[in-house]
Amino acid sequence: MNHRLHLRFEQLELATSHLLDTVAALGPRATQPPGPGQWSAVQVVQHLVVSETGIGQYMEKKLLQAESLEKSGLAAFLKSRLLRVLLRLPFTRFKAPSYLEKMTPTEIPPLPELQAEWAAVRRRLERLLNEFPSNLLNRSIFKHPRSGMLTIYQTLDFMIDHVLHHQKQVERIALAVK
Numbered sequence: 539m540n541h542r543l544h545l546r547f548e549q550l551e552l553a554t555s556h557l558l559d560t561v562a563a564l565g566p567r568a569t570q571p572p573g574p575g576q577w578s579a580v581q582v583v584q585h586l587v588v589s590e591t592g593i594g595q596y597m598e599k600k601l602l603q604a605e606s607l608e609k610s611g612l613a614a615f616l617k618s619r620l621l622r623v624l625l626r627l628p629f630t631r632f633k634a635p636s637y638l639e640k641m642t643p644t645e646i647p648p649l650p651e652l653q654a655e656w657a658a659v660r661r662r663l664e665r666l667l668n669e670f671p672s673n674l675l676n677r678s679i680f681k682h683p684r685s686g687m688l689t690i691y692q693t694l695d696f697m698i699d700h701v702l703h704h705q706k707q708v709e710r711i712a713l714a715v716k
Contacts, residue, residue, distance in 0.1 A: 539664075539668045540670075540672065540675070542691060543667050543670065543690065543691070543694065544667075546694035546695065547663075547664065547667055547694065549698050550660075550694060550697055550698050550701065551660070553698055553701040553702055553705065554586075554656070554660070554701055557583070557701055557704065557705045557708060558583070558653060560579075560705065560708050560709065560712065561579040561580065561583055561649060561708055563712075564579055564711075564712055564715065567579075567712075567715045567716070568580045568649055569646070570715045571711075572710070572711050572714030573714070577707075578646075578711065578715075579711045580646055580648075580649050581646055582704050582707055582711070583649065583652045583653075584642060584643075584646055584647070584652055585642065585704070586656070586700070586701060587652055587655050587656045587659060588642045590656070590659050590660070590663065590697065591659050593663075593680060593693065593697065594659060594662055594663050594666065596680055596681065597666060597679050597690075597693070598666065600680070601666075601670075601671075601674075601679070604671065604674055604677075607677035607678055607679060608677065608678050608687070609676055609677060609678075610676055610677065610678050610687065610689045610692070614685075614686060614687055614688065614689075614692070615692075617685040617686055618685055618688055618692040621682065621684060621696060622695060622696070622699050625696075625699040625702070625703040626699060626702070626703070628706060630703075632684070635683040667690075670690060674690070675689065675691070676689055677689065679693060680692075680693040680696075682696060
């Protein structure tokens with residue numbers, strides 16, 4: 539894994555660890571939604587696991603078509619930066635894409651099960667990053683539903699920001715269920 543990918547992967551690991559610690563600290567309240575129609579902290583974790591699973595599967599599929607991956611341009615860079623800004627704003631909320639909702643099981647597993655699943659998904663991502671061809675670093679590898687095609691760097695930046703965005707949500711949930 540090249541150094542820039544490694545740094546982003548480490549940031550992702552730290553953000554995930556912090557989020558999981560916050561959810562675990564809630565104990566049994568982690569499964570309690572703060573209000574009707576709202577996610578519990580465990581549901582947030584489930585969403586992140588499903589999201590990262592989908593991202594990994596998409597990138598694996600795209601790597602099989604490596605020769606057809608297009609170079610990323612200025613427009614993609616600007617859209618990815620805008621997405622990063624929006625994810626960091628405290629009042630910004632996005633509806634989960636419909637395909638993610640379809641991928642999400644209706645039954646919510648217990649937190650330890652989700653943690654184990656997330657660890658497996660993350661190890662798969664780490665393997666993908668370790669083997670990622672250097673000639674594809676500036677190629678579009680993942681299609682974000684709102685900002686479009688992203689390079690591997692931009693995808694990892696999104697994944698970090700996505701976890702941090704949901705960290706704020708988990709903190710709001712924690713305050714509401716105490």
